[in-house]
Every structure is written in C-alpha cells, then in structure tokens.
Amino acid sequence: MKPEETNSIGYVMEKALGPHFSGFRPDGLLSSPPSSTASPSHRSASDSSLALSDSNAPKQPFVIGVSGGTASGKTTVCDMIIQQLHDHRVVLVNQDSFYRGLTPEESKRVHEYNFDHPDAFDTEQLLDCVQKLRSGHSYQVPIYDFKNHRRSSESFRQVNASDVIILEGILVFHDQHVRNLMNMKIFVDADADVRLARRIRRDIVERGRGINSVLEQYAKFVKPAFDNFVLPSKKYADVIIPRGGENHVAIDLIVQHIHTKLGQHDLCKIYPNVYVIQSTFQIRGMHTLIRDKEISKHDFVFYSDRLIRLVVEHGLGYLPFTEKQVVTPTGSVYTGVDFCKKLCGVSIIRSGESMENALRACCKGIKIGKILIHRDGDNGKQLIYEKLPKDISERHVLLLDPVLATGNSANHAIELLIQKGVPESHIIFLNLISAPEGIHCVCKRFPSLKIVTSEIDVALNEEFRVIPGMGEFGDRYFGTDD
C-alpha cells in the first residue's frame, strides 16, 4: 500500500472500525503509572500521586488542620464544626496531647520552660498518630495534664478511624510533614487583646494558674512564639476565620465544603476540575445494565443513551452564562440566564460519535466536529485527522468520548484543540466512565480543563482496559463486537 493510501481518511476511517481501544493502546506512550509506594509522610494530601484508585478500598478520611494563636477560639470552632457534621464520624486530635512531659529538673524551673516553642511537642508522635488514623487504624492518644505539665502514665484516649480528622493546635501548620497530611487548613484569627483576656480567665479557672504567672508567661514566651512561629504559619491556611466561634457564616461555609468533599470520589479532592455526576439508584442501575456482558445490543444502546444524556446535561451546566430577563404571561419579570452561544461538540471517533445525538438533542443546531486518532503501526506513531468548525478557537468545546482509559487519545485530542486556539479552560471533556489513570494523565497535563463523568472506575488492567469497565464501548454500541 502506498503511503498516500495509508494516509487517506477513508483508509483510516475503515481501520477505525476495527477493534477500538477507547483509551488508545499506548505502546510505550503511557506515562509511568501513579506511584503507590511513596512513603506517606512525604506525600501531600493534595498530591496527585496518591494511590486512590481502588473504589473498594476504605475511603481516606478528610483531614482538617485548625491553627491560630492561644485562646483564639480554635477549640470552640472545632466543636462547632463537629456539631454540624453530625452525620459523619469525626474525631478531634489536639496538638496539646503531644506535649512532651517535663523532666523533674524542668518541672522545678517550669517558669523558664517555653511551651510555645515547636520543640515542646513530640511532632514525630503526632505525625505517626495522624498517619495511622488516616490509614484507617485507631490510635492511643496521650492524655496531657496542664496542671502538672505531664502526660498520664496509665491512661490514653483511644481515637478510632473516622470520616473526618480534625487536628487542632497553635503549631499544627509549623511542620511541613504534618501540614502535608491536611486536606484543608483553617486559621482562627482573633485580636491579641481579646486572646490575652480569654487566656487569663481560662488559665486561672481551668489550668490552676495565678494572674502574675499567666502574664509573665505570656510576655516571655507566648507572644514572642506567636510572632515567630504561629503568625508565619498563617500563610498556609486555606481559610482564615475572623472572630472565631462567633463567625457562623464562615463555619457554615466550611461545613458545606466538607460535606461536598466527603461525598466526592478521592480524585475529585485532588483535581477540583473533575466532576462526577451525583449518583442515584437510577444511575447505578443504568451502569449495572450497560456493564453486564449479557445485555442485548438494543438495551445497551438504550441505557447508554440515557446515561450519555445525563452527562451531557450536567456538562452543559459548567458553561458560562449571561443574565437574561423575560416577561412571563402573568406580566411578571423572570430573571434567568441565557445559554452560552459560542459552543460546539467534538467527538473522538468512533465511540465519541455515540454521544453526538444527546448533544444535538440538548443544544439545537450545535456544530459537531470530529477527531480521529489512529495508531500507525507499532512504533507509537499516531495519525490525527480532524474536521472541526473553522471558528473553533472562539467556541467552548464539549469533547466527547464515552470512556477515558489511559488518557493518551484524550490528550492528543486536547492538544489538537489547543493548537487550534481553543483555550484549555474552554474545554469540557464528557465521558461515561473514567479510569483513575486517565484522570491523572489528563488533569496533570491540562489542569484547567474540566472532566465530567458519571462514574470513576477502579483501575486499568495490564492490557490498558478499564476495570470493571464495560468492554469496547464502540463495538457494543455500534454492534460490531462479533
């Protein structure tokens, strides 16, 4: 066959009708798989290399760090968060529990001891505790006594694994390894005078101190350590709460965010631009049907179409809009929104074409372009054919492919769109199922693109097929599987 023949669109189209790997078999093109062996202490909670792909594995808890100066209201804020998260299991770990007990010598000269310096805490032990809880184990947390500055030698507080771990203390943002275990960092802010007033009252009432000793300790250690260690760690906070426990708006927003994150797949916590449509029994039922190898072709198409329609509708929700007012038949004004007009679809041939009808049904008269990515021989070379709207650079693009497997073909298609002038943030990639490997691959390369999917599967197998997956979508949908 002559080279020009192998390059002809007809030839490639015909080839594309053969077995089609929705993830495009990579032949050495696959970037190294996400590592699952890195030591947890050196991984950040937002590190994309976290091995979070196994949906059957226990969910990782959501770790919240709460820091702030002494008596700023950290404990009060934590209590309020815990109360509002009543439908989740939440545990509170206080950094205070990890104060090193004083030696008899140190106890004699307690007024010279700096309880506000990072060295006053056993940070290694604190790290061990959070790591254990994060990996689903319980932990015997020490009990610290502020009156005699020692840990109890007999008793511990058993803290069990839970959905949310709150780690609270003046210096929880100081150590990088501890910080890296947090999914969310909150800094509780309060005026220094207010804090001092609260501290005096609390230390006298609860910690058996006298006014002079509180003021002396404050001037000698607490204030300098606040300036040197606590305040500089404020920059790591995701949220700063002024007025601590009084700030109900801030606490409501935080609780709402935690609720959203808890309901999400772990990959959505890592990549904020990945959206999984909210699962319902209807959606789960449709997935059950289309994943069943015994289903008839007719039913496969019917239920795939239903799911595709949902994904398309959901994806359209991420397009920009403008405000629009209309007058209703009652003569009233309704303030609504106008759809984004500069829009097109692009299907990745062949299976992406199965999504075109749903897009046409939702967006009247929408232009739909096509991209065909064809593996040329066994050397990893690809041929890319495209037929795209001429003004695509001015449009938001809904990229269509029902299965995101390795992410290689998606990345080629996205690269092509970007070459054509489409801003990365104007691309919404729609699919029915995504493999974690594909999500890592696409999101690392294109962090501002959005992926909308209906389920995230467990992993890819050694043949780069999605597990549990649904087989060759294109073959099953277009009836070319046997």
Ligand SMILES: Nc1ncnc2c1ncn2[C@@H]1O[C@H](COP(=O)(O)OP(=O)(O)O)[C@@H](O)[C@H]1O
């Ligand atoms: N908004 C508030 N108004 C009045 N008192 C408060 C307020 N927030 C906290 N307190 C009191 O101040 C003291 C310190 O608050 P706490 O939450 O324990 O601070 P932290 O844990 O940051 O040291 C406690 O006695 C608490 O009851």
Ligand SMILES: Nc1ccn([C@@H]2O[C@H](COP(=O)(O)O)[C@@H](O)[C@H]2O)c(=O)n1
């Ligand atoms: N034996 C101790 C241990 C600690 N402190 C002080 O406690 C403060 C931290 O607790 P908060 O609830 O206020 O965050 C810290 O500023 C230490 O000075 C103490 O007085 N005695």
Ligand SMILES: [Mg+2]
């Ligand atoms: Mg406290």
